[in-house]
């Protein structure tokens with residue numbers, strides 16, 4: 274069994290920035306950047322606070338120690354002892370400078386011997402960068418006897434903080450890259466299965482109902498794949514059933530059609546055949562007069578011609594060949610048919626008018642088949658006006674289409690006939706076989722269009738159809 278194949282619309286283009294993959298990668302990268310950024314910032318801040326506090330505590334302890342150690346030496350102005358204290362201070366880590374001054378501000382001892390003897394303005398604070406400055410007043414019996422000054426370097430502290438910060442930033446970048454890679458791989462696994470599903474859905478949309486997906490994942494996408502297959506299975510079963518029912522119905526319709534057609538043919542040929550049989554019987558009668566003979570031969574002539582016409586029409590109807598549309602001037606074709614029919618109907622005072630804004634008016638049609646369509650339609654109009662009248666053939670552009678309409682001022686079509694008019698052997702004329710419009714309809718359907726009929730008894734009829742403009 275073959276599936277019906279339908280043309281599919283072109284696959285919509287999705288830019289990478291609209292894809293699920295891009296969104297997943299960006300989301301994970303953003304979450305990583307924000308969370309890791311906050312974490313690293315907190316860690317760096319906390320660690321630098323701890324190191325700074327540690328340094329300050331060490332500096333305070335050292336100045337206190339200097340103050341205590343230098344009290345007696347200050348009282349006794351023992352410069353050697355004071356120099357020994359600053360010498361010991363100098364050996365401590367991170368010390369930039371250390372000095373002991375008397376209450377006037379004169380340097381009595383210093384880690385920089387060149388400073389000894391100089392005067393220091395104690396009201397002025399040092400402005401050296403990367404140095405933590407501390408001072409402590411040395412008291413004896415509650416009275417100030419001097420001041421110790423200490424400068425501790427913060428360079429190691431700053432370098433340590435910068436190193437921690439740099440490591441944090443590197444860690445953030447690493448987390449973003451690793452997160453993005455994991456998100457990319459994850460989204461690839463998910464979207465690969467979604468793409469498989471999408472392809473199968475498109476196949477089913479295109480009529481290949483046997484399309485299935487093979488998704489092994491045991492997650493939601495796997496469940497979706499299972500549900501998709503179940504849906505496709507039931508769709509295929511329903512379609513098969515519908516097809517079988519359609520075939521059954523078509524067979525029944527075909528049989529009914531054959532029956533109807535046989536009955537119509539029998540009905541059509543019964544009268545002329547009876548006339549032929551009677552005439553032949555009459556011709557064999559011994560007491561046949563010359564006048565009877567002439568009449569019988571005349572009847573034979575007319576009725577056999579009628580039989581031939583019926584058979585020709587029937588053959589035309591049953592043998593409509595494949596349509597070969599080309600770009601052709603429909604206006605010229607109507608002119609040609611109108612001219613031929615006009616010549617034939619001059620005596621009946623029927624005027625055929627062809628009206629078109631465009632000349633030439635090119636449409637896509639099979640010229641031979643379209644000639645037959647126009648011929649049958651104009652002929653019907655002519656036959657509907659036994660006392661003469663006008664037939665208007667109009668060509669009107671409707672966007673990409675051209676509407677061909679043929680209107681007359683004839684007798685019109687009664688309602689009971691109107692709805693069956695395009696069925697074979699439906700006729701309202703004594704001499705008609707009722708195949709003209711059914712041939713027209715079949716040809717038009719092969720051109721992808723249909724006949725539209727509007728009629729008012731006593732006023733006239735307008736039949737029309739559209740063709741693709743070329």
Ligand SMILES: Nc1ncnc2c1ncn2[C@@H]1O[C@H](COP(=O)(O)OP(=O)(O)OP(=O)(O)O)[C@@H](O)[C@H]1O
Nearest residue numbers: 653654657685700701702705706707708709710734
């Ligand atoms: N323009 C028209 N005006 C009035 N009646 C029409 C017109 N066209 C068709 N009909 C009616 O529709 C009937 C069916 O038309 P159709 O062309 O199929 O068959 P027919 O003309 O009877 O026979 P055939 O065309 O096979 O010789 C006609 O018999 C006629 O009664």
Ligand SMILES: [Mg+2]
Nearest residue numbers: 649653709710
């Ligand atoms: Mg006809």
